[in-house]
Amino acid sequence: MRACGDVDESVSEKPKNKPAKDENSVYESVKVIIQALLIAVVIRTLLFQPFNIPSGSLIPTLLVGDYLFVSKYSYGYSRHSLPFSPPLFEGRIFSSEPERGDIAVFKLPTDNSTDYIKRVIGLPGDTVQMIDGRLHINGEMVAREPAGTYRARDAFGRTTEATRYRETLPNGVSYFIIERENDRGFWDNTELYEVPEGHFFMMGDNRDNSTDSRELRAVGYVPLENFVGRAEIIFFSLEEGASGWRVWEWPLTVRWDRLFTGIE
Incomplete structure (x- = not known):
């Protein structure tokens, strides 16, 4: 017991x-x-x-369906470095200015909330102008060489051949652009822009299909405070229109040659 x-x-x-x-x-x-x-x-x-590319304004450098990492430390930190951009402080700390030719993410100046990604073309104090499709910075025409053609979509979604060029900025940064309308597009002749101090002039590489600083009311000059970071590397990429959650389609829809490639 x-x-x-x-x-x-x-x-x-x-x-x-x-x-x-x-x-x-x-x-x-x-x-x-x-x-x-x-x-x-x-x-x-x-x-x-991480960011993904929803539009074709930076074709051929960045494609719709690219996923990339943006370095937050490259330009220092502002309130836009934090989620939801809380107004905790003004300006930037550990600040470093973007360089000409960088591809950068910034908050749209007209609402300070929408994320945009473009290439830095004009620095504070520069003049920028498009004349017959050619980019001019501080009165000098930027070097450009023909580089074949590129298959792109027109305004109606149709696939067409766009003229491709390799453009080289005054500091030696070189990259491809496309001219879908062969130097005869709406933004191929512009006024003379004078970039204010503390601001930057941003443009897309798809020159005839990019809402950028050339449209002053839509984008305009971008304050240094609005920069989020510099685009560094593509870590994933899907064909346009493909669904990321359909993993069984990845062998056919992933752009394998773009994975883990640096961004020029």
């Missing part, structure tokens, strides 16, 4: 310890999740933030 009593006592002690173990397990799980979230927030705020 005593032996049976000992067995009954040992069995009755196990349920008493179980809730404590369950509570510890839940606590540890919650702690790990909170730590992971904090690490993700720090990385996104201070180091790198």
Whole structure:
């Protein structure tokens, strides 16, 4: 009888310890999740933030369906470096100005909330103008060489051949652009733009299909404070119109040759 009593006592002690173990397990799980979230927030705020490309304004450099990392530290930090752009401080800290030719993400100056991505063309104090399809900076025509053709979509969604050029900025940065309307587009002849101090002039590489600083009311000059970061690397890319969640289609829809490629 005593032996049976000992067995009954040992069995009755196990349920008493179980809730404590369950509570510890839940606590540890919650702690790990909170730590992971904090690490993700720090990385996104201070180091790198992922973006995807929804439009063709930077074709042929960036394509619709590209996913890329933007370095947040490249230009220092402003309120736009934080999620939802809280007005905690003005200006930038650890500031470094964008360089001519950088592809950068910035907050649209007209609403300070929409993310835009374009190439830095004009620096503070520069003059910028398009004349017969040719880019002029500070009165000098920017070098441009023919580089074949590129298949692009026109304003009606039809596939057409666009003329491709390699353009080289005064600081030596070189990249491809396309002229869908062969130097006869609406924005191929513009007024003379004078970039204000503390601002930058941004343009897309798809010159006839880019809403950029040439449209002063839509974009205009971009304040340094509005810069989010510099585009660094394409880490994933899907064909235009493909769905990312359909992983079984990836062998056919992923642009494998674009994965982990640097951005010029």
